[in-house]
Amino acid sequence: MSTSTSDISIRIQLDANRVPESIEWQASDAHQAHPSESKSVFLALLDKDTLDTSTLFLWTKELQVAEMDRKIFYALTALTDGYYKSTQNTELANEMRRFVHYFGEKTGILAPEQ
Numbered sequence: 524m525s526t527s528t529s530d531i532s533i534r535i536q537l538d539a540n541r542v543p544e545s546i547e548w549q550a551s552d553a554h555q556a557h558p559s560e561s562k563s564v565f566l567a568l569l570d571k572d573t574l575d576t577s578t579l580f581l582w583t584k585e586l587q588v589a590e591m592d593r594k595i596f597y598a599l600t601a602l603t604d605g606y607y608k609s610t611q612n613t614e615l616a617n618e619m620r621r622f623v624h625y626f627g628e629k630t631g632i633l634a635p636e637q
Contacts, residue, residue: 527552528551529550529551529552530550530551531548531549531550531551532548532549532558533546533547533548533564533566534546534547534548534558535564535581538584542584543581543582543583543584544583544584545560545583546560546561546562546563546564546581546582546583547559547560547561548561548564562582562583562585562586562590563580563581563582563583563586563590563591563594564579564580564581564582565578565579565580565594565598566578566579566580567579589630589631592630592631592632593630593632595626595630596623596626596627596630596632599619599622599623599626600623602619603616603619603620603623606619
């Protein structure tokens, strides 16, 4: 079985107060001619030995609250799907889905159920 690698780079331009002004990312195997721009980044890494989680959560000054709501909604959806796929824990995944739906309704991303 052959293996391959991919490098993902994230470049964050900071202002004088170390607040992100721009975020760009690029993956070596994505065949991108230029880095993609982003308004925010969230990265969580689980240390192999200590099992501690290191997180990076940054956003640019131009990110609006509605955009943050949308990002969090879709991130929670992806986390829930990933959790279920890796654990097959239907009960807990369904509880997570209920919260994601509630979050979507409260932020206006989803229409309230009648």
